Amino acid sequence: MSVEENQTAGSYVIEVEHDDTNASDSIDRDNPSSSNSSTLDDITQHPKDSPAYMEVSKPRKIPDDGSEMSYSELLKPSNELSFRDLTYKVWLKDEKKFKVILDKVCGHFSQGVNAIMGPSGGGKTSLLDILSERINLVGVEGEVMLDGEPTPPNFQLISGYVVQDDVVMGTLTVRENLMFSANLRLSPNITQETKNQKVNRIISQLGLQACADSQVGTQLRRGISGGERKRCNVGTELITNPKILFLDEPTTGLDASTSFTLTSLLDDLAQETNMTVIMSIHQPRASIFKQIQRLTLLSQGKTVFHGEQTEIIDYFARQGLVCEEFDNPADFLLDMVLLHQPALGVEGRIPSEDDPQVQIWDLADAFKESEYNQRHVESLLDSIKTKDKINKDHLRTKKKIRPTYQTSFWTQLHYLTLRGLRNVVRDSSALNSQIIFAICFGFLMALIYANAGSNQRDPDGFMDRYGFFMFLSQNIIFGSQSVLEIFRSERVVFLHERSNGFYRSSAYFMSKLVVEVIFVRSSTIVIYSLVTYWIIGLVNRPENFFIFVLCMWTLMFAGVSLLLCVTISFNSVQVAQLMTTIPTLVSSIFSGLFINIDTLPPYLSWLPYVALGRYPMMIWSTNEMADLTFFGTQNETLYYPNGTSYWVVSTYNITGRTKLQEQNISADPSSIWINEGILIGVTFVMFALSFIQLTLLKKRK
Structure with missing residues (x-):
């Protein structure tokens, strides 16, 4: 077989001579329908033992600039x-x-x-x-x-x-996992109908029709089989028609039969899609x-x-x-x-x-x-x-460039939030446990401090309120430790999807805040406040209730952001849990209830300023007690002229502002918003550090 090259601008002709017939077939790409021409596909359809067989892939077009291209380069796979x-x-x-x-x-x-x-x-x-x-x-x-x-x-x-390891969401169905990949990795110019057709075609190619609408499954919930799960992983990568598919x-x-089925599918896909x-x-x-x-x-x-x-x-x-x-x-x-x-x-x-x-x-x-x-x-x-x-x-x-994503930040945030909400609803154990805890703990505190708000005796009335505020702040901070599982449970999924161009780190971070913090934890804040506020008998004015709930909300955000920064900084769950005890203990000890701030030695006088729990204590105390007046009784010893003593019980009144000053708490209403601003500032700083830590995670698979 001999080959001749005839190059023209933007076209090429390949002459193939058959030794048995001495006939020549011409392939003219500009005129493939010519009578003396046969297409390259016709040639490759001959059996391998045929003289006309050429084991080549579709050749490339010769450059229009007239540059030389060898035959080996022309037929390069x-x-x-x-x-x-x-x-x-x-x-x-x-x-x-x-x-x-x-x-x-x-x-x-x-x-x-x-x-x-x-x-x-x-x-x-x-x-x-x-x-x-x-x-x-x-x-x-x-x-x-x-x-x-x-x-x-x-x-x-x-x-x-x-x-x-499997890196698909266990609470989603096979179809939903594939659609998630298609919605984020395909061009927004592609219609939703076309995306659905592509997903259906991949489901058919991988033999997943029977389980397409079944949940993949989690460690606690049985789902599809191991072979089907692996094929679902493969399907999420086939969405983009990759040139090369790597599998670890x-x-x-998998058992021997399932392994053979999987590799057979890979072989068929490789042949069909080149x-x-x-x-x-x-x-x-x-x-x-x-x-x-x-x-x-x-x-x-x-x-x-x-x-x-x-x-x-x-x-x-x-x-x-x-x-x-x-x-x-x-x-x-x-x-x-x-x-x-x-x-x-x-x-x-x-x-x-x-x-x-x-x-x-x-x-x-x-x-x-x-x-x-x-x-x-x-x-x-x-x-x-x-x-x-x-x-x-x-x-x-090699020069590193920022990856170009097919979809915008808001599109990514939309689909990530939808996936997160589905995950919370279908795996509702975490949400249900937090709601049940909020109800039970709220009623427990309400029973313990029932009618404490109507008690204006000194010092009992002040200390009852102050104790309730202390337990409330510590409950919110310690309850924020559940944030350890927000990124920990999806760490492998996030790293894989980010490196494969699904979404930006910022979109994933914001979606977790919307779902896990705003949706899940805000609901528990509302439930807890509705259960306790009026049973305890705090100030019955809308503005005071608003400040009470707002402080709970900002404290929750500050606690979550602080503990989130800690947990992302460490790969080990045990180390992260140990490190989170430091800010929570500091917050508890130096909140102002267990120790008088004025008695601290100079080298520890700065600790109350970093104690997260002290700021909500000051907000709630000012909000609830600045306008109150407490009354009390005291025993006074008097003497008769003959020197005999006797006891007289006298009453006195003391304002809430005076009681607050005794605890080094400002009674000025503006201090409420100053302390709120500090909590909001802590939230933004910690969330910023958490996001930086998230983007610096190095494992890229």
Whole structure:
């Protein structure tokens, strides 16, 4: 077969001669219907053993500028991910040295199902994460190219990544999870009907029709099966028609039959959509192994084999390592790799040249020097030409750009809020528990302090009110610790969706505030205030009730923001819970009830100003007691002329303003708004710090 190129501006002609007929077929893309022409699709439909067969993808158009383009470049397959000399090192603080995770790994993956295999610790996930750019590229050297060019800055947004653990919302149905991805990741110019059709098509492709309207399920609520859940994860990534789909050990936790079904679906999708599927997999069954087109086998971060799956057994047979006829090839490969690792041998013994049971050699060096590697891997990588010269550390120096989102901030906030509300309603245990607690605790406080508001005896009337305000403030602050689960329970989901371009961090942050803080916690504030205010008998005026509720609301926001900042700052739940006790204890001790502020030593005199609970205590006290007058009795000793003493009980009146001054609390009504402003300021500062912490989370999968 000979090929001639005839280049014209914006067109090309390919002449294919058949040796058996000496006839020539001409493909003219400007006139594909010509009688002497056949389309490229016609050629590729011939059987592989036919002389007319050419294993090529749709060729690219010759540039209009008249620049030269070789035939190999013209027929170059698309969506091909190539990598050369990938090296990844991490610094071990304890041992004070670098550990090599990947050592000059080379290869290429093209359309179809590609796999990265190897024993545990071999570097499978590290290679997958580097190729997908889902980890910090510090410590990475080498070249990664997409279709012969450096990967674009928005590579994460044009590729999909399915993590090993499920990252879909368990309270949503399969259809709702897919629609959430479509609404946020597809252009707003696409109609809702078109999005629905796309979601229905993906549901059909993945075989999810039977469970499309079933909830995925949570740890406490049974949902769909593990295989269906995994396919739902894949479906959320297929929404954007990714060029390359990465999967981190997709068969983990699935039985053999479900794993085969999943990989078969991936194979069919790759063939239908010309997508490149790259997955890491540990030890697949034989039927799954046969579905793999190209395979990279790693051992201790080095390449033991890279090439066509159909050729790997023959390659190792030529090396003297023969797979028995009825053995699973994947089992044979892993056993062979483990047996010949320098640090492992038969029955865990360190192998040596004198060991008669095993012959040890470096399989990675053997592959590097093999004729197969030179002919199939190195030659292909050498044929890839890039527009710009790529240095060995271009990954580390790659320019970072802000991701471009398909939807606006308000659209993202809208759909995130809707998802959050569905989550709260369907998993209502948290909401119900807070409402029940507010009712029960409210009635308990109402019973304890019943009619305390009508008691104007001194000092009982003042201290009853002051004690109620203290317990109220501490209840709100300690109750805010439930905020620990706001981001903790969805941390993995948030990190995955953010890195895959679903939404901005700001939209997610605001949606959680709207749902978890305003909707959920504000409802408990209203319930609690309605239960306690009039039973206790506080000042029966609308303006006083408004200030009472407003102070509860701003204190709740301040407490949530403070504890939220703490919990986002630590990865460990235990550490976060321990650290939240510090501000809550300080708030309780220095609120003014347990200790007289005037008696504090000078080096502790600043603590009341950082005690969050003291500000609402001052607001409520001024609001409720500044205009009251308390009365009391006192015993006075008098003496008769003969010197005999006797007791006289006298009454006195004392204003609420005087009682407040005794507690270092201002009775000026303007102080209410000053203290409210402090709580609002704390809220804004803590929320700002929380948002900064959220955006700085580094794990990007």
